[in-house]
Amino acid sequence: MLDPTAGHGSSSRTYRVLLGKQNLVEEEAGSVAVAVEKMIVHEKWNSFLIVNDIALLKLAEHVENSDTIQPACLPDPDALLAQDYPCYITGWGRLWTNGPISDNLQQALLPVVDHETCTKRDWWGSTVRATMVCAGGDGVVSGCNGDSGGPLNCQNAKGWEVHGIVSFGSGLGCNTAKKPTVFTRVSAYNSWITEKMNQN
Known part of the structure; x- marks a missing residue:
């Protein structure tokens, strides 16, 4: 396994x-x-x-x-999710910027931000590559320090698939608007x- x-x-x-x-x-x-x-x-x-x-x-x-x-299964090779596709992040990372680590597994709905949007200059720009997927960015819900390596799970007709692996977030803090959590795109x-x- x-x-x-x-x-x-x-x-x-x-x-x-x-x-x-x-x-x-x-x-x-x-x-x-x-x-x-x-x-x-x-x-x-x-x-x-x-x-x-x-x-x-x-x-x-x-x-x-x-x-x-x-x-949870692997997605199809090179599968890309549409803007606002509903996915979920889970992890035991910080509850907020510089906040405590959680003892309880946290789960949050993080809609996908498509590559075109995520690479806009006022979003992540050229930092985000085609081998990455963004989710969140509403300034309210995000991954945070300690969530790295955790999954972005998305459901479709076949069941649950791991579309992302938490890679990085904004140095400005968790829950920063237009700075969605960035994941390694598993389908790449x-x-x-x-x-x-x-x-x-």
């Missing part, structure tokens, strides 16, 4: 993946902690340009689906993901 995450969260640390968790400090029935056998960071990850911000985690053991553990990396899964 390989889970996508942001490349910039990688280091020489020992990792484990928690599945079926809502609260990080409480014991929860049905939650599972699994060791990470291997981390595969994109070979062309560039921390200065924030490109290829993706990694895969190979879990040390198989995990069974349950009421609290369900997979289908072939890379498949190649690494086949090799590992």
Whole structure:
């Protein structure tokens, strides 16, 4: 089993993946902690340009689906979502700029901002590349520090798909208008993901 995450969260640390968790400090029935056998960071990850911000985690053991553990699929290769497509960000990041980290998993509706809008000069401009997807930007709801590596999940007729991986937000603070949360666009990396899964 390989889970996508942001490349910039990688280091020489020992990792484990928690599945079926809502609260990080409480014991929860049905939650599972699994060791990470291997981390595969994109070979062309560039921390200065924030490109290829993706990694895969190979879990040390198989995990069974349950009421609290369900997979989300990969989107079709090069799939692009329309302006305002409803997607959801989840994470345990800060509740607001410089605020506390949340013990409880947070979830928020973040509508997609299409590439044409997100790359306008008064939005993100040329910082956002075609391999990224933007969501939010209303100045009210966004990802925040600590959400990096988390998913942007979107539902369609086939079910839930992971369309994005939290990459970065505004240095001006979370919830900054016209500075939506920027995600690695998973559909730009289908072939890379498949190649690494086949090799590992």
